[in-house]
Amino acid sequence: MPKIRNAAIHGYGVYIPMFRIKGAELAKVWGKNASDLPVKEKAVAGLDEDTVTMAVEASKYALKRAGVDASSISAVHVGTESKPYAVKPSGTLVAEILGTSRKTTSADLEFACKAGTEAVQFITALVEAGRIDYGLAIGADTAQGRPGDALEYTAASGAAALVIGPAKNDCVAKFDYSVSFVTDTPDFWRRSYERYPVHASRFTGEPAYFHHTISAVNTILSENGYSVNDIDYFVFHQPNVKFPLAVAKVLSIPTSKVVPGLVADMVGNTYAACSMVALAKILDIASPGQRILATSYGSGAGSDSFVLTVCDGILEKRNRAPTYTELLSRRKEIDYSTYLKYRDKIRM
Amino acid sequence: MKPLTSRPPFYWRLRPFIYRLEGSRCSVCGHFHPLNRVVCRRCGSRTLERERLNNAGRLVNYTVVHQAQEGFEKTTPYLVGWVEMDDGTNLVGQLTDCDPQDLKVGMTIEMVVRKLRVDGDSNLIVYGVKFRPLVQR
Numbered sequence: 001m002p003k004i005r006n007a008a009i010h011g012y013g014v015y016i017p018m019f020r021i022k023g024a025e026l027a028k029v030w031g032k033n034a035s036d037l038p039v040k041e042k043a044v045a046g047l048d049e050d051t052v053t054m055a056v057e058a059s060k061y062a063l064k065r066a067g068v069d070a071s072s073i074s075a076v077h078v079g080t081e082s083k084p085y086a087v088k089p090s091g092t093l094v095a096e097i098l099g100t101s102r103k104t105t106s107a108d109l110e111f112a113c114k115a116g117t118e119a120v121q122f123i124t125a126l127v128e129a130g131r132i133d134y135g136l137a138i139g140a141d142t143a144q145g146r147p148g149d150a151l152e153y154t155a156a157s158g159a160a161a162l163v164i165g166p167a168k169n170d171c172v173a174k175f176d177y178s179v180s181f182v183t184d185t186p187d188f189w190r191r192s193y194e195r196y197p198v199h200a201s202r203f204t205g206e207p208a209y210f211h212h213t214i215s216a217v218n219t220i221l222s223e224n225g226y227s228v229n230d231i232d233y234f235v236f237h238q239p240n241v242k243f244p245l246a247v248a249k250v251l252s253i254p255t256s257k258v259v260p261g262l263v264a265d266m267v268g269n270t271y272a273a274c275s276m277v278a279l280a281k282i283l284d285i286a287s288p289g290q291r292i293l294a295t296s297y298g299s300g301a302g303s304d305s306f307v308l309t310v311c312d313g314i315l316e317k318r319n320r321a322p323t324y325t326e327l328l329s330r331r332k333e334i335d336y337s338t339y340l341k342y343r344d345k346i347r348m
Numbered sequence: 349m350k351p352l353t354s355r356p357p358f359y360w361r362l363r364p365f366i367y368r369l370e371g372s373r374c375s376v377c378g379h380f381h382p383l384n385r386v387v388c389r390r391c392g393s394r395t396l397e398r399e400r401l402n403n404a405g406r407l408v409n410y411t412v413v414h415q416a417q418e419g420f421e422k423t424t425p426y427l428v429g430w431v432e433m434d435d436g437t438n439l440v441g442q443l444t445d446c447d448p449q450d451l452k453v454g455m456t457i458e459m460v461v462r463k464l465r466v467d468g469d470s471n472l473i474v475y476g477v478k479f480r481p482l483v484q485r
Contacts, residue, residue, distance in 0.1 A: 018445050046444065046445065047422065047423055047463075048423065048444055048462035048463045048464070048478065049462060049463070050463060050473075052475065053460070053461055053462050053463060053475070056461055057460065084473055085473070093475065096363060096367055097367040097368065097461050097475065099367075099368050099370075099400070319485075322483050322484075322485055326483070326484065326485060327483070330445075330483060330484075
């Protein structure tokens with residue numbers, strides 16, 4: 001599979017909205033048992049937040065870490081399934097608010113929860129080809145779950161952004177390999193004009209999440225001569241906490257290499273941002289020379305997998321912007337009725 | 349109450365200031381003006397340079413709005429703050445991600461871009477500057 005020869009993360013940023021709703025609050029409303037919930041709580045975007053505003057916040061932190069002026073950015077690609085407009089790019093809004101170069105390629109990418117890493121595939125390719133110096137790959141979502149549906153416990157809001165440029169000594173982490181693995185698998189979808197997605201319940205597990213995630217990981221490891229022992233941290237997409245841990249069990253990955261990258265228990269499933277937020281959490285703690293394997297999953301279905309090596313620049317750059325933990329500590333709990341108002345579920 | 353415009357060109361022209369706090373600074377007296385200006389409003393000089401304000405400032409005072417202007421009804425009650433930016437420029441704007449009990453006069457605030465309102469007829473989303481207490485490091 002493709003070796004990435006000259007593309008690296010120069011800066012990364014996460015944004016987690018400050019509002020949280022506990023799984024127990026949702027369970028109380030719908031008469032469910034609160035002892036077996038998929039996540040403890042989830043992040044909820046405020047009334048004045050959407051995919052664009054969250055993408056901007058994450059991108060500002062990423063640019064700050066990278067030490068790159070916004071005017072040097074020549075590509076802004078936003079992966080999301082909650083575009084504020086059905087027709088009108090979010091990427092141009094993000095680019096305009098940040099003040100990037102006018103000579104910028106921009107697009108909104110849709111591939112359910114792997115749209116963010118699809119943006120990473122695009123930007124790394126543009127950098128490697130020498131078409132751009134720096135680009136922004138963003139995953140952002142204000143995920144929606146139908147009231148009372150199982151998805152409502154996890155569908156959360158958040159964003160993550162990576163400033164990607166040529167591999168230099170002062171970069172945060174360089175990309176080594178990538179792989180994409182896709183099939184047509186109808187496990188989760190939303191038709192035009194529909195407000196909420198539909199999912200195929202248990203079918204979202206074995207033939208969907210597990211098949212694609214495990215196939216991508218096995219491919220990138222075996223084709224490039226790596227074993228589980230060569231990787232220091234594994235990052236997975238997290239529709240809940242159980243799924244990534246189940247993947248670790250199947251692949252005989254020690255949980256100590258997976259648990260540091262878990263974010264869903266406290267943030268929920270931020271869809272296109274999820275695996276990128278988890279990668280950022282690992283970058284907050286990783287040391288130069290350590291190897292990370294990050295794998296997304298998007299319904300429909302497919303997985304992107306990347307092998308990255310952490311570089312010396314991480315030590316100085318990680319402290320230039322708020323970390324995952326610092327953003328997580330900015331927290332205000334809301335009740336279900338406030339949640340309905342904030343997520344525009346009350347229509348008059 | 350004066351109705352707000354939903355004309356896209358109006359907001360399109362405001363982009364540099366309401367997205368990035370960009371404006372013109374007078375090279376003679378130092379006064380900052382939103383957007384492009386040819387003549388300084390304070391001293392009449394014609395020597396102005398494009399500048400982007402720093403993102404941070406301090407809270408001078410604030411109030412809670414319960415009777416909202418058209419277009420802001422869904423967000424009441426909301427906070428409006430008077431903010432002195434690092435360069436001394438005074439701005440007034442909505443405060444977000446906070447309640448009155450979180451605010452202290454003199455505290456450090458930062459600029460963020462949020463949804464200001466959604467036009468009722470065209471559904472155009474208007475984004476612009478708001479302020480919030482600085483995210484602590």
